[in-house]
Amino acid sequence: xxxxxxxxxxxxxxxxxxxxxxxxxxxxxxxxxxxxxxxxxxxxxxxxxxxxxxxxxxxxxxxxxxxxxxxxxxxxxxxxxxxxxxxxxxxxxxxxxxxxxxxxxxxxxxxxxxxxxxxxxxxxxxxxxxxxxxxxxxxxxxxxxxxxxxxxxxxxxxxxxxxxxxxxxxxxxxxxxxxxxxxxxxxxxxxxxxxxxxxxxxxxxxxxxxxxxxxxxxxxxxxxxxxxxxxxxxxxxxxxxxxxxxxxxxxxxxxxxxxxxxxxxxxxxxxxxxxxxxxxxxxxxxxxxxxxxxxxxxxxxxxxxxxxxxxxxxxxxxxxxxx
Amino acid sequence: xxxxxxxxxxxxxxxxxxxxxxxxxxxxxxxxxxxxxxxxxxxxxxxxxxxxxxxxxxxxxxxxxxxxxxxxxxxxxxxxxxxxxxxxxxxxxxxxxxxxxxxxxxxxxxxxxxxxxxxxxxxxxxxxxxxxxxxxxxxxxxxxxxxxxxxxxxxxxxxxxxxxxxxxxxxxxxxxxxxxxxxxxxxxxxxxxxxxxxxxxxxxxxxxxxxxxxxxxxxxxxxxxxxxxxxxxxxxxxxxxxxxxxxxxxxxxxxxxxxxxxxxxxxxxxxxxxxxxxxxxxxxxxxxxxxxxxxxxxxxxxxxxxxxxxxxxxxxxxxxxxx
Numbered sequence: 209x210x211x212x213x214x215x216x217x218x219x220x221x222x223x224x225x226x227x228x229x230x231x232x233x234x235x236x237x238x239x240x241x242x243x244x245x246x247x248x249x250x251x252x253x254x255x256x257x258x259x260x261x262x263x264x265x266x267x268x269x270x271x272x273x274x275x276x277x278x279x280x281x282x283x284x285x286x287x288x289x290x291x292x293x294x295x296x297x298x299x300x301x302x303x304x305x306x307x308x309x310x311x312x313x314x315x316x317x318x319x320x321x322x323x324x325x326x327x328x329x330x331x332x333x334x335x336x337x338x339x340x341x342x343x344x345x346x347x348x349x350x351x352x353x354x355x356x357x358x359x360x361x362x363x364x365x366x367x368x369x370x371x372x373x374x375x376x377x378x379x380x381x382x383x384x385x386x387x388x389x390x391x392x393x394x395x396x397x398x399x400x401x402x403x404x405x406x407x408x409x410x411x412x413x414x415x416x417x418x419x420x421x422x423x424x425x426x427x428x429x430x431x432x433x434x435x436x437x438x439x440x441x442x443x444x445x446x447x448x449x450x451x452x453x454x455x456x457x458x459x460x461x462x463x464x465x466x467x468x469x470x471x472x473x474x475x476x477x478x479x480x481x482x483x484x485x486x487x488x489x490x491x492x493x494x495x496x497x498x499x500x501x502x503x504x505x506x507x508x509x510x511x512x513x514x515x516x517x518x519x520x521x522x523x524x525x526x527x528x529x530x531x
Numbered sequence: 532x533x534x535x536x537x538x539x540x541x542x543x544x545x546x547x548x549x550x551x552x553x554x555x556x557x558x559x560x561x562x563x564x565x566x567x568x569x570x571x572x573x574x575x576x577x578x579x580x581x582x583x584x585x586x587x588x589x590x591x592x593x594x595x596x597x598x599x600x601x602x603x604x605x606x607x608x609x610x611x612x613x614x615x616x617x618x619x620x621x622x623x624x625x626x627x628x629x630x631x632x633x634x635x636x637x638x639x640x641x642x643x644x645x646x647x648x649x650x651x652x653x654x655x656x657x658x659x660x661x662x663x664x665x666x667x668x669x670x671x672x673x674x675x676x677x678x679x680x681x682x683x684x685x686x687x688x689x690x691x692x693x694x695x696x697x698x699x700x701x702x703x704x705x706x707x708x709x710x711x712x713x714x715x716x717x718x719x720x721x722x723x724x725x726x727x728x729x730x731x732x733x734x735x736x737x738x739x740x741x742x743x744x745x746x747x748x749x750x751x752x753x754x755x756x757x758x759x760x761x762x763x764x765x766x767x768x769x770x771x772x773x774x775x776x777x778x779x780x781x782x783x784x785x786x787x788x789x790x791x792x793x794x795x796x797x798x799x800x801x802x803x804x805x806x807x808x809x810x811x812x813x814x815x816x817x818x819x820x821x822x823x824x825x826x827x828x829x830x831x832x833x834x835x836x837x838x839x840x841x842x843x844x845x846x847x848x849x850x851x852x853x854x
Contacts, residue, residue, distance in 0.1 A: 234575075239764055240682050241609040241748055242579035244675070246570070252557075253576055256565035257670060259623035259657045286564040300582035300623070300668035334582045340663015345623035347580060347670040352567070359563050425564055441562055 217335050220309075224316040225299075225330060232296050232329035243331040245295055251351040254292035258283050262341035266405075267385060272311050274405040275344065276318030281407025282428065283348035284326060285480040288414030289426035291358040292350030294326050299333035302343040326411060358417060358424035363442035363485035367422055369501035370484040372410045372493070374456040375431050377403035379476020380469070391465035396458035403456070407480035413493045414482060420490040427479040432522055434483050435501075435510045442485070445506035450474060451515045454498040471522050474512065540658050543632075547639040548622075548653060555619050555652035566654040568618055574674040577615035581606050585664035589728075590708060595634050597728040598667065599641030604730025605751065606671035607649060608803040611737030612749040614681040615673030617649050622656035625666040649734060681740060681747035686765035686808035690745055692824035693807040695733045695816070697779040698754050700726035702799020703792070714788035719781035726779070730803035736816045737805060743813040750802040755845055757806050758824075758833045765808070768829035773797060774838045777821040794845050797835065 221238055229235035234244035247253050258279070262268050266278050280297070287294055299319075303312070323329055331349070363369075381404025383389040384397040409426075417424055423442055427434045432448065439446045450470065455463065463469050484490065485503055512520045544561055552558035557567035570576050581602075585591050589601050603620070610617055622642075626635070646652055654672070686692075704727025706712040707720040732749075740747055746765055750757045755771065762769045773793065778786065786792050807813065808826055835843045 236682065236684075239684070239760075241612040242577045242615070242671075242673075242680075244575045244577055244613075244680055246575040246677065252567045252569040253672075254565045254567055255621060255654060255670075255672065257621035257623050257656045257668075259625055259659050259668065261625055261659055261661045261663070263662060264659060289564040290567075292565070298578060298580035298670055300580050302582055302584055302666055331578060333580045334668070336582050336584055336587060338584045338663060338666065339586060340584070340661060340666070343625055343661060343663070343666050345580075345582065345657070345668035347578075347621055348565075349576075349578065350565075354569065357565075357567055359559065361562070437562075 220312060220335055224312050228316065228319055228323050228330035232331055235329065235331045238332060245331065245349060247351040250354055252354045254287060254290045254350040254352050254357060255347060256283060256286040257345060257347045258286065259343065259345040261343045270405070272315035273318035276315055276322065277406040279344050279346045280319065280322035280328070281409050281480060283346045284328070284409035284411055285407060285426040285428065287348050287350040288409050288411045289358060289424050289482060290352060291356065291414050291418035291424065292352040293415055294328045294411060295349045295351055296329045296331040297349060298331050298347045300345040301335050302338040304342055305337050305339065353418065356418050358414070358421055360423050360425040360438050361441035362423040363438050363444050363503050364422055365444060365503055365505040367485040367487060367503040368499050369446060369503065370486060370489065370497050370499050371427070371454065371481050372413055372495045372497055373481040374454045374459065375427070375479055375481065376459045376473030376476060377456050378478030378480070379472055380459055380462055381405065382478065389462065392458060392462045396461060399456070399458045404478060409480055410482045410495055413495045416492050417484060417490055421484045421486045423485040425483055427481045427483050428477055430475040430477045431479065432475050432510055432512060438483065438485060439508045439510050443508055445504045445509045445511065446501055447504060448501040448510060448512045450512055450520055452498065452500045454496065470520070475522050543635060543658055547635050551639065551642055551646050551653035555654055558652065558654045561655060568654065568672060570674040573677055575677045577610060577613050577673040577675050577680060578670060579606060579609040580668060580670045581609065582666065582668040584666045593728070595638035596641035599638055599645065600729040602667050602669045603642065603645035603651070604732050604803060606669045607651070607732035607734055608730060608749040608751065610671050610673040611732050611734045612681060612747050612805060613675060614679065614737050614741035614747065615675045616738055617651045617734060618672045618674055619652045619654040620672060621654050621670045623668040624658050625661035627665055628660050628662060675741065679741050681737070681744055683746050683748040683761050684764035685746040686761050686767050686826050687745055688767060688826055688828040690808040690810060690826040691822050692769060692771070692826065693809060693812065693820050693822050694750070694777065694804050695736055695818045695820055696804040697777045697782065698750070698802055698804065699782045699796030699799060700779050701801030701803070702795055703782055703785055704728065705801065712785065715781060715785045719784060722779070722781045727801060732803055733805045733818055736818045739815050740807060740813055744807045744809045746808040748806055750804050750806050751800055753798040753800045754802065755798050755833055755835060761806065761808060762831045762833050766831055768827050768832045768834065769824055770827060771824040771833060771835045773835055773843055775821065775823045777819065798845050
């Protein structure tokens with residue numbers, strides 16, 4: 209059965225999407241023109257929107273479950289970067305004509321993992337058909353204590369730079385998925401592919417950083433480019449110590465085998481880790497946190513140094529999603 | 532110059548979109564991962580998302596200015612239907628590869644009319660490229676007094692049904708744009724086309740209906756189908772008096788010339804007028820308001836009657852945007 213034969217869009221919404229709204233009374237079972245939400249007293253709303261297109265932001269043959277993971281994970285990562293607690297999301301889906309109801313069911317089941325896992329109910333949205341590739345846009349809503357949200361413009365000379373988790377797994381996982389990473393064994397490739405396909409947004413760490421971090425953003429464009437966003441917004445110079453960048457065992461083995469991958473690791477996107485500027489190591493986080501650099505006074509810039517303090521030239525400093 | 536040659540997505544955001552965020556301090560000049568918004572004390576947030584695809588929801592050769600109008604108008608109409616005051620919006624744009632910067636500039640200028648006209652600043656979003664048709668998703672945010680939002684499930688037996696403005700101009704305008712409406716002259720066609728291409732959301736009327744309407748929704752799927760949404764949600768039967776449905780002079784002339792168009796007018800979509808159930812004619816609205824039917828007890832249903840009380844059979848009771 210394909211969507212072309214389905215009774216109509218209302219049936220699809222009722223059957224597959226309304227159950228994802230069950231824990232949000234203000235979603236009105238997706239029956240009204242809009243949903244209502246109320247931040248807790250003393251909190252303000254945080255809102256972010258990201259779009260993904262088949263063949264551009266995820267592989268064309270990606271599973272519906274992993275598409276849901278990319279959508280929810282990347283947007284929750286943006287909420288985490290602001291220090292926000294998730295409230296819920298709206299979703300616009302443009303499905304290619306002829307999409308099977310099985311695909312939509314699998315996508316909805318994939319969303320369910322995030323709805324339940326992050327207390328992140330669906331609040332509303334739109335389901336349309338397209339003659340083009342599958343295209344999704346998610347708007348994530350969260351809340352943060354009024355005036356306390358983390359921003360990228362607060363890095364100060366004397367701060368240290370930290371990251372959560374490990375860096376480069378996303379871009380190496382993309383290479384692995386494309387069959388372009390032949391330097392490591394299948395188990396490591398599978399680990400990296402999974403990191404690429406299923407972001408692990410640092411939602412509780414983001415909340416714990418409120419009041420501890422001077423600046424924060426999530427690494428989606430690539431470590432060096434996101435460092436330069438922080439440097440530009442804050443008007444500071446950042447020195448990145450490449451040797452300190454935390455790597456997963458799989459990425460470490462890949463790099464040992466092919467040292468040329470260092471530039472890929474430092475500039476590839478889709479890490480969905482948090483990049484933090486703070487006076488000292490933040491505490492009470494539920495995730496690995498590593499110091500990788502320092503903030504100094506000077507024109508907005510990023511200087512990437514190797515073990516002996518020499519500058520490491522980087523050919524490509526980040527994704528450009530528009531191209 | 533096309534987007535393929537543009538420096539990058541950040542430049543596009545900075546140059547064309549950031550100025551649309553100038554009046555929203557919490558949008559942080561579109562430089563952060565998310566925006567913050569705070570409802571006024573005693574108000575809650577209303578949120579709605581709609582997507583449109585070139586060749587599906589608007590004509591492929593539509594002007595960027597009119598695409599912006601369709602996007603903003605249809606989403607503001609959803610806020611109006613809930614009785615909400617607009618706060619701002621996020622926007623995801625997927626542009627076909629090779630889109631010119633002139634097109635993006637014209638689109639941003641089109642958005643500007645709505646940002647200024649409805650005090651409706653841009654809060655954030657995403658700009659990506661697609662190998663498919665231009666695709667846009669807008670999330671509109673508004674606020675309404677807590678617990679006071681208008682819903683579609685409150686129609687009660689004894690209520691009367693009202694609509695704002697005139698009905699059928701949207702679908703007749705689509706026919707005119709397609710060269711399929713030959714029964715009326717060019718001036719009337721131009722009027723109807725404009726009504727199709729540029730929705731006029733009833734934003735202030737929606738706010739004035741809070742406390743007066745028992746139920747409200749906006750007419751996007753077609754009058755009869757949207758009446759059936761209200762009847763279903765409210766568990767009532769609605770009698771529509773077809774002869775009372777308010778028509779523009781252009782639509783009236785078209786109908787006089789071709790009486791077959793009645794079914795088209797009653798079931799066509801894209802009116803973006805408000806459909807209201809209330810005990811009596813609402814007051815203090817800035818728009819034409821016409822009584823078109825009554826609510827009676829009975830199984831959820833819509834009965835469309837002609838001048839002599841006879842049932843008017845309708846071949847097609849509304850758009851199905853999914854097909």
